[in-house]
Amino acid sequence: MLLEGRTAVITGAATGIGRGIAARFGREGARIVVADIDGAAAERAAAELMAEGVAAAGVRCDVTDEASVTGAVDAAVSAFGSLDVYVNNAGFTRDAVMRKMSVDDFVSVLHVHVLGAWLGTRAACAAMRAAGTRGSVVNMSSISGKVGNPGQTNYSAAKAGIVGLTKAAAKEAARYGVRVNAVQPGLIDTAMTAAMPPEVLGERLRDVPLGRIGEIGNVADAALFLASDLSSYITGTVVEVTGGRHM
Ligand SMILES: NC(=O)c1ccc[n+]([C@@H]2O[C@H](COP(=O)([O-])OP(=O)(O)OC[C@H]3O[C@@H](n4cnc5c(N)ncnc54)[C@H](O)[C@@H]3O)[C@@H](O)[C@H]2O)c1
Numbered sequence: 001m002l003l004e005g006r007t008a009v010i011t012g013a014a015t016g017i018g019r020g021i022a023a024r025f026g027r028e029g030a031r032i033v034v035a036d037i038d039g040a041a042a043e044r045a046a047a048e049l050m051a052e053g054v055a056a057a058g059v060r061c062d063v064t065d066e067a068s069v070t071g072a073v074d075a076a077v078s079a080f081g082s083l084d085v086y087v088n089n090a091g092f093t094r095d096a097v098m099r100k101m102s103v104d105d106f107v108s109v110l111h112v113h114v115l116g117a118w119l120g121t122r123a124a125c126a127a128m129r130a131a132g133t134r135g136s137v138v139n140m141s142s143i144s145g146k147v148g149n150p151g152q153t154n155y156s157a158a159k160a161g162i163v164g165l166t167k168a169a170a171k172e173a174a175r176y177g178v179r180v181n182a183v184q185p186g187l188i189d190t191a192m193t194a195a196m197p198p199e200v201l202g203e204r205l206r207d208v209p210l211g212r213i214g215e216i217g218n219v220a221d222a223a224l225f226l227a228s229d230l231s232s233y234i235t236g237t238v239v240e241v242t243g244g245r246h247m
Contacts, residue, residue, distance in 0.1 A: 002228040004029035007080040009072050011063050011120060012090030014041035016190050017140070020216035021087055021223045026054030028224060031080040035061035035072040036090070055080065063090045063116030066123075073123045077131075084133055085227040086124030088117040088162075089140040093192070095151045106154040113158035118165055121180060125173045134177035138226045139166050141238065143186045147246045159184070163238055170236030179235040181226040186242030188214040209244030 008025050012018040014036035022032045026049050034049070036042035039060025046058030057079045061072040076083045091113055094105040117139050128135035144152055145159025163182055170180040187193055187204055193213065196204075205213060222239045225231050240247065 001027075001029035002224060002230065003085070006084035007031045007033070007076045007082045008085035008087065008227065009033040009035055009076050009083065009120075009124070010087040010089055011035045011061060011072070011116070012037075013087075014038050014045045014058075016192075017185070017188065017216050017219050018087070018089040019045055020220045021089065022049060022056070023052075023054075024217065024220035024224055025085070025227065026052065026056065028228070030085065030227075031055040031076075032057075033072060033076045033079070034058045035063075035075075037062045063088070063120060064111045066119055069116075069119040069123050073127050077127065082131065082133060083124060083127045084135045085138070086120055086135070087138045087140070087223060087227070088120040089138075090116055091140065093152070093155050095155065097151055098153050101154060106157075109154035110158050110161070113155070114161040114165065117162050121165065121169045125169065125176075125178050125180075128178045129173075129176045132176075135179075136227045136231075137169070137173070137178065137180040138223050139180070139182040140223075141166075141182045141184045143184045143240060143242050143246050146184060146238075146240075166238070167236045174235055179226075179231070181231070181235060182238045183219060183222050183226065184238055184240045184242065185219045186214060186240070186245045188216060188219055188241075190216065204245075207245050208242070209247070212243065214241060214243055 042058035046056040049056035142159040
């Protein structure tokens with residue numbers, strides 16, 4: 001198994017893509033810390049994983065809060081003895097055209113994605129460096145950070161920011177053997193895309209060379225590759241999981 005004996009913290013893992021990553025990593029032998037701002041949902045997700053035979057713990061964690069992020073790292077080390085993989089996946093959207101977007105809409109999205117990923121990357125790298133762990137950090141960007149989406153000036157800026165953060169952190173952390181990479185999902189079958197008007201989704205799907213919407217499992221597979229030794233000579237990269245859209 002690709003993550004046998006390793007411990008992974010996954011933020012925003014109570015639901016959606018993060019939950020899918022937790023399940024995928026668990027099937028590969030990882031011990032999982034589900035870290036989510038919805039603490040009760042994090043505990044429920046951990047209980048579901050445990051029912052499937054995965055060692056798991058659920059913790060409430062607000063990725064914008066330094067102490068909360070450090071707490072998630074500490075929870076991994078105290079429950080399972082190590083931290084080997086950290087996935088900065090937590091996120092949310094507050095879409096509006098610039099004319100209607102408030103400063104709070106902009107700043108709150110930047111905070112959760114960029115500050116959140118920075119706090120997580122920093123805490124994970126510090127713990128891995130102190131323990132001498134040749135770990136992996138995986139940051140969830142979005143293809144909107146590459147191409148920009150109208151109505152998402154905040155989200156596109158945040159997801160592009162995550163790419164810069166990933167590359168700079170990868171250069172710093174390489175010295176002590178920690179890798180930092182990013183994933184850019186495109187159209188993935190989640191609550192986010194289910195909420196799109198069908199005609200808009202249909203129009204966007206026409207631009208996907210592989211001709212279909214992506215599954216959460218496709219994103220989880222890319223995260224697994226970056227988390228595991230399969231990518232041991234890969235750092236500072238961005239893996240696009242888009243079916244070829246916006247290549
Ligand atoms: N759904 C897509 O099609 C898509 C495409 C590209 C990128 N992404 C990115 O993938 C990630 C997951 O997306 P999703 O569709 O599964 O979203 P989702 O809304 O289903 O899940 C996000 C999770 O993050 C948690 N969260 C939100 N704010 C938090 C905070 N401050 N601290 C800790 N947890 C917090 C939520 O409680 C929730 O459990 C996000 O970073 C998103 O931007 C999603």
